[in-house]
Amino acid sequence: METEQQHVCAAAQGCGERDNLNWLLHRAAQRMGAAMERHAVEAGVGIRGHLVLTALLDGHQQTQLALGNRLGLDKTTMTSTLDRMEQQGLIVRRPDPSDRRVRIPELTEKGRQVQAAVRLELELVERAVLEGLSTEEEAVLRRVLLRLAVPEESGASPGGSCV
Amino acid sequence: METEQQHVCAAAQGCGERDNLNWLLHRAAQRMGAAMERHAVEAGVGIRGHLVLTALLDGHQQTQLALGNRLGLDKTTMTSTLDRMEQQGLIVRRPDPSDRRVRIPELTEKGRQVQAAVRLELELVERAVLEGLSTEEEAVLRRVLLRLAVPEESGASPGGSCV
DNA sequence: TATTGTTATACTCTATAACTATA
DNA sequence: TATAGTTATAGAGTATAACAATA
Numbered sequence A, B: 001m002e003t004e005q006q007h008v009c010a011a012a013q014g015c016g017e018r019d020n021l022n023w024l025l026h027r028a029a030q031r032m033g034a035a036m037e038r039h040a041v042e043a044g045v046g047i048r049g050h051l052v053l054t055a056l057l058d059g060h061q062q063t064q065l066a067l068g069n070r071l072g073l074d075k076t077t078m079t080s081t082l083d084r085m086e087q088q089g090l091i092v093r094r095p096d097p098s099d100r101r102v103r104i105p106e107l108t109e110k111g112r113q114v115q116a117a118v119r120l121e122l123e124l125v126e127r128a129v130l131e132g133l134s135t136e137e138e139a140v141l142r143r144v145l146l147r148l149a150v151p152e153e154s155g156a157s158p159g160g161s162c163v
Numbered sequence C: 001t002a003t004t005g006t007t008a009t010a011c012t013c014t015a016t017a018a019c020t021a022t023a
Numbered sequence D: 001t002a003t004a005g006t007t008a009t010a011g012a013g014t015a016t017a018a019c020a021a022t023a
Helices: A021-042 A048-057 A066-071 A073-089 A109-130 A135-149 B021-042 B049-055 B064-071 B075-087 B109-130 B135-149 B150-158
Strands: A091-095 A103-105 B091-095 B101-106
Touching: A021 A109, A021 B021, A021 B109, A021 B135, A048 A066, A048 A073, A048 A091, A048 A109, A066 A073, A066 A103, A073 A091, A091 A135, A103 A109, A109 B021, A135 B021, A135 B091, A135 B101, A135 B135, B021 B049, B021 B109, B049 B064, B049 B075, B049 B091, B049 B101, B049 B109, B064 B075, B064 B101, B075 B091, B135 B150
Parallel strands: none
Antiparallel strands: A091 A103, B091 B101
């Protein structure tokens, strides 16, 4: 019916959703999240749980609140997520002697193993999704997304790497 | 306590969430969506509604199902979204004489006005978010995100533009 | 009085299934 | 029998507020 030119995009103001950066971000996140969730759950934890496991990997001791702020999780979300992970034996909550209000989440050996296993699965998904991109394109993507996701720190660490 | 080198990122496998492409996408989408939602709601419709309005702008007549597939919305989500928009007088559902099962959503004049007003607001947000990026960086971002968000079409329309 | 963490509550988004009316 | 759309329901994700223990 409209093979000729397929409409010239309504008043030169873009074609709709494809020019909508917010939509692009949400769709991309939705698709990638769904693909990863499938693989992660088979390996014993959701992507939310894996995110927390990975954040705990570096050995920094931090309160639940600090961990939530770092990952963009509400403290109530943090509680329920850690509840499930503690039941699964992936983490423990260690009380802090210097401040008896706080609890420091820490990886268990099982948590470390599950993190590593899931990480391999997720890397495969990520690699498949990024296939065909040049090294530079991927670098730009990561750098810009980091700016959008963690705005205040992008200027603080100009080197780009995490040291 | 650890000013020296701030930990060398746990076994060279990345610093955690900042190397997690899925997390970057979700955080970026979450932050941008929140910023846009605030501005959009003041102008009379949510970002979800504005997305639908914009998709209807081009005048293509399409069923609710087709519209939902295009935007990545479930048909049940589509129904409730259109319900609200029809109550607000932003769209009408026109029955299709050739197939009396389907209903074709169409913009009203008010819908067109609200779309334009909200669009101006959202463009300001988008511009603020992208501030500081080079033209090329923004182009790469949009192109790559489009590939992740709408994979099958990225190869079908090599020109990049939407004609 | 302020803060950490928990619980309760609610609202949105998403997905599934059941239902209708058409085809 | 299959499809478009609606409705009902349930599950996550997210946010707010109230609360207990502690600072």
